Amino acid sequence: MSKCSGCGVVLQDENQEMLGFTRNMERGLCERCFRLRHYGEYKSVSLDNVDYEKIIKRIHPDNLVLYVTDILSLDLSFLDTFSKVLLVITKRDIMPKSLVDAKIRSYFLKKYDNLVDVCIVSSLRNYQMDLLYKEILTYFDGKKVYLVGDTNSGKSTLINQFIHNYLESDTLVTTSMYPSTTLNEVEIDFSDFTLVDTPGLLHKGSLMNILDSAELKRISPKKEIRPKSCQVEGHGSILIGSYVRMDYEVKEKSSFIVYVSNEVNVRFCNYEKNTYFDYPTYCYSVCLGEDIVIPGLGFIKFRGEFKITLHLISGVEARVRESFI
Ligand SMILES: Nc1nc2c(ncn2[C@@H]2O[C@H](COP(=O)(O)OP(=O)(O)OP(=O)(O)O)[C@@H](O)[C@H]2O)c(=O)[nH]1
Ligand SMILES: [Mg+2]
Structure with missing residues (x-):
């Protein structure tokens, strides 16, 4: 076989x-x-999370798991499934250089007990890959090392960069900006350990599951994101591309910052007259230090106490999280 x-x-x-x-x-x-x-x-394939879970169940508690998440979505909902995790935050290149990696690292190390460490990397820019390799050598126990995480988080791209850096081989694994590229386990032997690439976890509520390839291209950041800062007072609305309308209400002068691909337009729109966004609505109360994440698209960071109504395309599910930046 x-x-x-x-x-x-x-x-x-x-x-x-x-x-x-x-x-x-x-x-x-x-x-x-x-x-x-x-x-x-x-x-496209009709893979579901049953396949993902089957693979996850095969991972022994002693195995080192590289939990790979991309810095824009940063979803750790399955992190506590594993006992020994090296958290790998990928795509560092798409976030502003001004972010301090050390602060992000200590934030996650304090928050989760099962982390042996946190590495913030960019596989495409070959940033901190040597450090990640050394960390694997420090924490693995002689057995296989599994890469797990959301679809599109960059697991296979990371493996390819490792192959490029540390192996004399031109056999690469397949990567793409589309969901569910990897369909089963793929083992790659490095001289010190075996890395196992796995299919990514599919998020029911992600915009990625809904858009066609042209739109997927637009929402996937290729360059450093220029965050859009919005100073606001009272109430109003913004549109994020044609994907999200956000109505806000705030008592005092305040601001929020939108982190999405530079190719996605962020603009104010008329609060009262905006009728063409006839999507289901969701209400949130958010405060300083919280973000609203729109999976597949990006996030909004708030600098005050806001009442928010999101109008989202059917099937997309936003979530509120504590901000890590
Ligand atoms: N900007 C940037 N893009 C990246 C980086 N790593 C991966 N990508 C992009 O992210 C997309 C998904 O990468 P993959 O490596 O296929 O993701 P995956 O986690 O293996 O996805 P599945 O196989 O579906 O689980 C591709 O378009 C990659 O080019 C990175 O460090 N920086
Ligand atoms: Mg893959």
Whole structure:
């Protein structure tokens, strides 16, 4: 039984419609990975979190887990499933340089007991990859090291950067900006340990599950985000692209900052007359030190006590979290 070296799916050459199809078993790469790599064509899959959970259950409590989360969504909802975790916050390059990594690191170390450490990295910029490699050497116990986390958090890109830095091999795993690129476990042997890439956890409430590829491209930040700071008083509304309308109400002069891709337009709109955003609404009370996260898109950081009504496309679920910056 041979597996695709890109996504881990079991290869077959009989049914073109089924996962794992390849025209050439010798090549070791499925058609889906081949077309994604060479033509940027994406074939969606109906993977669900059952597959994710099956893999998670196989992880032994002694195994070191690299919990990979991207700095924009930063979702740690499954962190407490594991006993020995090295938290890896990826895509550092898309956040302002002025953020202090050491503060973020100590914030998470204080907050969670199961963390052996926190590394803030950028695989695409090869930032802090040597440090991460050393941390793995320090904390792994001779067994496999698993990379787990949300889909699109950058697990496979991290592995590829490790392959580039520390192996003389040109066999890379498949990466893409689309959800569910990796379909099964893929093991890569480094001289000191074996890294296991895994399929990402799918978030029911993420904008990523809803948008087409052109829109996905727009909302995925490629460069350092320029946060949009909004000074406000009383009540009003803003539009974030065509994805979110946020109505706010605040007693005193205050502000909030929107962190989304630079290609997504953030603008004020008419509070009373804005009728064209006929999406379901959700109400929140937020205060200084809290963020509202819109999974797949970004987050809004508040600098005062606000009453917020979000108008969100059906299927998108926002959440409030303590701010880490
Ligand atoms: N800017 C930036 N983008 C990154 C970085 N790492 C990954 N990405 C991008 O994030 C997207 C997802 O990367 P993948 O490595 O495929 O993510 P994954 O976690 O393996 O996703 P699944 O296989 O679906 O679970 C791709 O478009 C990558 O180019 C990074 O350090 N910086
Ligand atoms: Mg992957």
